[in-house]
Amino acid sequence: MRVFDIVFIGAGASSLMASSFLKNRSIAIIEASAKIAPKIKISGGGRCNFTNKRVNSQNYLGDSKLIETTFKSFGQKELLQFFDKNGLKYELRDNGKYFCQNSSSQIIEIFSRLTKGCEFFLGERVKSVSHKKNFIIKTDKQMIEAKKLVVSSGGLSCSSLGATEIGYEIAKQFGHTIVTPTPALVGFTLQKEQFWMKSLSGISLKVALHVEGKIFEEDMLFAHRGISGPSVLSASLYWKKGSIWIDFSPKIKISTLLRNKTKKQISSVLPFPKRFTKEYLSSISLDDMGVYKLKDNELKKLEELNHYEFSPAGNFGFSKAEVTRGGVDCSEISHLSFESIMQKNLYFIGEVLDVTGELGGYNFQWAFSSAVAMVKNMEQGL
Ligand SMILES: Cc1cc2nc3c(=O)[nH]c(=O)nc-3n(C[C@H](O)[C@H](O)[C@H](O)COP(=O)(O)OP(=O)(O)OC[C@H]3O[C@@H](n4cnc5c(N)ncnc54)[C@H](O)[C@@H]3O)c2cc1C
Structure with missing residues (x-):
């Protein structure tokens, strides 16, 4: 059986970053997919939104002290310096999101170069782990021994890209508590009362979505299954069940637009695509008519477009999250080394931990930061 100083489970964002920093160690990286970094590859529409201008513990759900300590060790500034040094071409886009200028493949090329000394086992799935003096990792092809084991196997979203429960299973085996995994950054399904939105599939509107005291002023996309788009994905991180509310016209009050008792049709006065107004009118059983004809109760229903409150039925699930x-x-x-307090030489980094960021590059930032913070402390102990 081959013995390595360090074995990583998963060749994703966190393990590739960590192994790029580790020197003079024998390192094995076991990845279920046929190629490294499947998520980096497809993320951000193929351009990987890898961080954000504003990175703060407030953009995350999770232990804020751990998040802050980690970003102090390796934050957004250090990540940009790392990519500058390694020649990544990137650009700043809407809402402070940093994307690769050309393709996310450039990040993968950088990591491939920096991890040349590591041994990759691709298309190989870790099935179980046991521990005596060292860790014995059983894959679907072989057994590998590790002095240190890093669980960097990510979460459960997109099982088609290699996601498995192995990280949680190993954690449980060594006595760790798992905060129930649920899908996040995912679209909402709708209750019957909101089915009118389903007929708008393909339309996108800039809205302000309010959830649990947070506001996301970004695009919302109407989809066949429900609602999606940046504002909904971010809101899904904080939504627990219960109501959210949408301001469909955050820049201007509907009451102001309808104050003038004009003969113009409602659909010509409201600032939405005609299809949207038509479906909304039909949902409140109102005909499109001259604004001057509107009664007080009808005006009120239209004004609700600035405060449309409802409870989503659920979400699109892990396959779309x-x-x-x-x-x-x-x-x-450990908040410094990411080592398990239950089992020496066992580490957890990246998304497998109970830390989840909003949409906008926050999750890659966390994966990269937790990886480097771990290495800094691990190197001291090696
Ligand atoms: C479609 C999509 C788009 C995204 N876009 C963005 C974005 O633009 N910006 C952003 O910040 N975040 C984005 N994310 C989230 C981001 O990809 C993750 O948060 C990040 O990759 C987590 O890094 P990680 O190293 O913890 O896990 P991952 O990058 O998921 O790596 C874990 C690896 O472990 C492998 N693995 C799992 N189980 C096993 C096993 N049993 N044996 C062997 N290997 C295994 C997986 O195949 C995977 O490659 C996106 C996610 C998805 C699904």
């Missing part, structure tokens, strides 16, 4: 909320409880790992 970008990330997993929940994971390994952060109170059971």
Whole structure:
């Protein structure tokens, strides 16, 4: 059986970053997919939104102290310096999101170069782990021994890209608590009362979505299954069940637009695509008519477009979610080295932990930051 100093489960954002920083160690990286970094490849429409101008613990659900300590060790500034040094071409886009200028493949090329000394086992799935003096990792092809084991296997979203429950299973085996994993950064399904939105599939509107005291002023996309788009994905991180409300016209009050008792049709006065207004009018059983004809109660119903409150039925599930909320409880790992407090030489980094960011590059930032913070402390102990 081959013995390595360090074995990583998963060749995703966090393990590739960590192994790029580790020197003079024998390192094995086991990845279920045929190629490394499947998520980096497809993320951000193929251009990977890898961080954000504003990175703060407030953009995350999870242990804020751990998040802050980690970003102090390796934050957004250090990540940009790392990519500058390695020649990544990137650009700043809407809402402070940093994307690759050409293709996310450039990030993968950088990591491939920096991890040349590591041994990759691709298309190989970790099935179980046991521990005596060292860790014995059983894959579907072989057994590998590790002095240190890093669980960097990500969350449950997108199983087609290699996601498995292995990280949680290993954590549980060594006595860790798992905060129930649920899909996040995902679209909402709708209750019957909101089915009118389903007929708008393909339309996108800039809205302000209010959830649990947070506001997301970004695009909302009407989809066949419900609602999606940046504002909904971010809101899904905080939504627990219960109501959200949408301001469909955040820049201007509907009451102001309808104050003038004009003969113009409602659909000509409201600032929405005609299809949207038509479906909304039909949902409140109102005909499109001259604004001057509107009665007080009808005006009120239209004004609700500035405060449309409802409870989503659920979400699109793990297959469509970008990330997993929940994971390994952060109170059971060292806040400096990410080592398990239950089992020496066992580490957890990235999305497998109970830290989840909003949409906008926050999740890659967390994966990269937790990886480097771990290495800094691990190097001291090696
Ligand atoms: C479609 C999509 C788009 C996204 N876009 C963005 C974005 O633009 N910006 C952003 O910040 N975040 C984005 N994310 C989230 C981001 O990809 C993750 O948060 C990040 O990759 C987590 O890094 P990680 O290293 O923890 O896990 P991952 O990058 O998921 O890596 C874990 C790896 O472990 C492998 N693995 C799992 N189980 C096993 C096993 N049993 N054996 C062997 N290997 C295994 C997986 O195949 C995977 O490659 C996106 C996610 C998705 C699904």
